[in-house]
Amino acid sequence: MPLLLVGHLGAAAIVTLSLLPVAVPWMLAGWIVALLGGAGAVTLRQWRAVTHTIASTRTHAVTAALESALLAALWSVPALFLTHDVGSSATITLWMVAAAIMVATALALTPMLLAALTFVGVLGTALTVPLAFAHAHLALTAAAAFAAMLMIATYTRGRAFTARLLAEVALADRDETVSLLLREFENARADWLWEIDASRRIVHAGWRFADACRLRPEAMNGLPLLQVLAGPTWEGGNFSTGLRDLAEKLKQRESFRDLALPVVIDGEERWWEIAASPRYDAQGAFLGFRGVGSDVTEQRASADRINRMARFDTLTGLPNRLHVNEALSRALTDAERWRARAAFMMIDLDRFKAVNDTLGHPVGDRLLGRVSERLAQLMSDNELIGRLGGDEFAVVVRDASDPQRIERLARTIIDTLSRPYEVDQHTLYIGASVGVATSPRDGRTAETLIRSADLALYRSKDRGGGVFHAYEPQLHADAEERRILELELRQALEHGQLSLHYQPVVDAGTGRLRGFEALLRWDHPRLGPVGPDKFIAIAEETRLIAPIGEWVARTACEEAARWPGDLRIAVNVSPEQLTNPNFVTVIASALAQSRLSPQRLELEVTEGVFMREGTGAARVLEQVLDLGVRLSLDDFGTGYSSLGYLSRTRFSSIKIDRSFVASAAQGVAEPLAIIRAVVALARSLGMSTIAEGVETEAELALVRELGCTNIQGHYFGRAVPVAEARDMIRRNLAKARAA
Structure with a gap:
């Protein structure tokens, strides 16, 4: 200008x-x-x-x-x-x-x-x-x-x-930004820059790097980087894996990042994380490396704590499900490599739920801690014990070449866990059931082996608990059958495959028809008739028993409303149904819609209802009784019989199981005495008795002699479809008129 x-x-x-x-x-x-x-x-x-x-x-x-x-x-x-x-x-x-x-x-x-x-x-x-x-x-x-x-x-x-x-302005801004970042980086407490020449010796050591190494910058210049990082291990050559990896990267002149290695500073082990890139001049000659380092000791400690929380159970301190699965996968890999066998045990505590229901979850948690301590004491270097969740535990056996040793360990676990526990001034008795699966026979993958052990445990629980069971191929076939039945059962009610059969109940003295028991039947178009012993348990486990039970109650009440006024209808009730607060509404609705008198409906429950404390089943039964419905105790004497709930609940009748009737007819003294005691007990409490399973003339004579009120069994009639039940009612009426 x-x-x-x-x-x-x-x-x-x-x-x-x-x-x-x-x-x-x-x-x-x-x-x-x-x-x-x-x-x-x-x-x-x-x-x-x-x-x-x-x-x-x-x-x-x-x-x-x-x-x-x-x-x-x-x-x-x-x-x-x-x-x-x-x-x-x-x-x-x-x-x-x-x-x-x-x-x-x-x-x-x-x-x-x-x-x-x-x-x-x-x-x-x-x-x-x-x-x-x-x-x-x-x-x-x-x-x-x-x-x-x-x-x-x-x-x-x-x-x-x-x-x-x-x-030019952008370049100047970038240069200023880079300078600012470098200044901030150098001022950061845990980070530093480092540089080495082509001989891997430190050059231009910054004071941050020197402070991290507890050395003076001028003393570090010229020293080999690996020697500074190795510390006391430099002379002995016992280098860490991270340091060996670093040496290999420097040798290959490769860029690297996030390389973690332990270093010893003033006798304290620290963890550093470093990254670097090689440097070359304009002619392509190698000049060395320039990089950055960080002290990540605290971060690594936090990561270790998080990793432990992710792999260990917080309540018992045992490995959790994730850790157990990882250990099982490694055991299977090692077993396959060495052509050996590995095993997996699943442990389920018996009667643990009763402890939680009666004494509360805090006591249950402390009991789980005692259980885990006992299990940990039984483990050797060959086994790993973990908690899968709830009251389920698992054992990974790395070398399962000796089947007898696996069996002894399973029995020892059951015996050890069955000993009494002293928790908060309570003496607690529980037990354990064990399922065992062994590779490669029962599965080659962790998922397959766990499933096999779970099926074996299921069989142990079916046998009443307190035992161990090894996996068998039939268990898988049974499980597949259960799966298919569950899928089909979900559609059975909608497709009209369920029906009710009616078995007569007669007066023991006169043989006169007193009513019927409604029994559920399932006739599948492809599978054929499916027994109640198979599908009732599935319905209870899958919560299908609620809609099925509601259908049974409504259908039975509608049918009974067509009968003469003195005939009763008995309907079996599952303990699972009584946990539903709407059960009373279902019964009341069935009675209202059918206009059946409540006194003509009798609900049959088993002793299992009273073994589930805290479910509210007894309260639901009292509400049902307030409707005027009768209540019958089924299979009395076959389970944990108690006179307490007989006195607390207003039962109308007690049913004597067929096993007692058959044995008593053969002259066995114990069932004969039990029947006499039950009849006497019922009379004293104002209840009637029903003898089940009467099939012969001798059995009929016996139960009459013992004073049973009513009789049910094939001698008087099997469970029949509704049309035949109606014919039976007409014949009974004709016979009564003729008499």
Whole structure:
């Protein structure tokens, strides 16, 4: 801009000298004064704007364009007003000087593109106006083309200048950002930079790196990096895996990151995490490595704690399901590699739920802690014990080559866990059931072996608990059958495959029909008849017993409502149904819709109902009894018989199991005594008795002699479909009328 100002002054002098002979003196003098003042002010202002402003704002650009327009207008005065002869030497000189001024100004004002284009455009237009009035078409075309080309060149050069300027600004910002980040990085407490040469020796050791190593920077320079990191192990050569990995990376000249290695600093083990990249000069020669290091001791300790929480049970401290699965997978891999066998045990505590229900979960949790302690004491280096969840535990046996040893361990576990526990001044008795599966016979994968052990455990629980069972292929077939039955059972009610059969109950003395027991039957179109012993348990486990039980109650009540008024209908009730708070509503609705008298409905429950404390079953039964429904105790004497619930619950009758009737008819003393005791007990409590399973004349005579009130069995009739039951009722009525 200063040089441009000098150019303007020189050009003004040349133009003045050329115009002295032809111009009016005072007009020429006025133009010179105005030009010198305007050029000086404009160039000085624009020079200061460019040198003190990195990126012009819109206001600065517009202001500069207006100033350039003013300056161009001043230069236009001689061409428009001071010259009249287009072809004179003065005019030609003026045009040549103006063209030079346009080029110089366009070059000088490149940082302010709008100002440069404005100056060239205004002055170029002013120079072409006289040529247009003089009809000098060739000169006009040349002048216009020159101005246009100069504007295009100015625009192109200005854009390039702006792009370069922005790139330089961005590069300067990036350099400043990198410097700032490096300063912040160096000031960070746990991070440092390190650098080694081609010989793997430390160069330019920073004070952060030195402080992390508890050394002075000048003492570290020149030392091998591996020696500094190895510490006391350098002489013995007992290097960590991480340090060996680092040495290999340095040897191969490979970039690496997140490489963790232990280091010993002042006798304390720390964990560092380092990353680095190789360095090369312009000719490609290897210079060494430059990298960064961090002390991640605290982070690693936190990760170890999280990893332990993820793999160990918080209540017992034993490995959890995830850890057990991982251990089993490793055991199976090792067994396959060495052509050996591994085993998996699943352990389920017996009667543990009763502890939770009666004494509360805190006592149950402490009991689980005692159980885990006993199990841990039984394990050797060959076994791993873990808790799967709830009251389920598991044992991974790495070497199961000796089947007898596996069996002894299973029995020892059962015996050990069955010993009494003293918890919070309570003496607790529980037991354990065990299922065992061995690879590769029972499965080659962890998932398969766990499933096999689970099936074996299921069989142990079916046998009453307190035993162990090894997996057998038949268990899988049984499980598959159960799975298919479950799928089909879910559709059986909807497809009308379920039906009720009715078995008569007669008076023991007169043989007169007293009512029927409704028995559920399932006739599958493809599988054929499915026994209740198979599908009732599945219905209870899958909670299908609720809708099925509701259908049974409604159907039985609707059918009984068609019978004579003195015949009763008995319906079996599962303990699972009594856990449903809506069960009372279901019974009340069935009675209301069928208009059956409540006294004609008798619900049969087993002793298992009273073995589930805390389920509210007894309260539900009391509500049902308040409706006027009768209650019968089924299979009395076959389970954990107790006289307490006989006195607490308003039973109408007690059913004597067929096993007692058959044995008593054969002269066995114990069942005979039991039947006498039950009959006497029922009489004293005002209850009737029903002898089940009477099939022969001898059994009939026996139960009559013992004083049973009612009889049920094949001797009087099997369970029959509803049509045959109605025929039986008609025959009984006809017989009664004839008598």
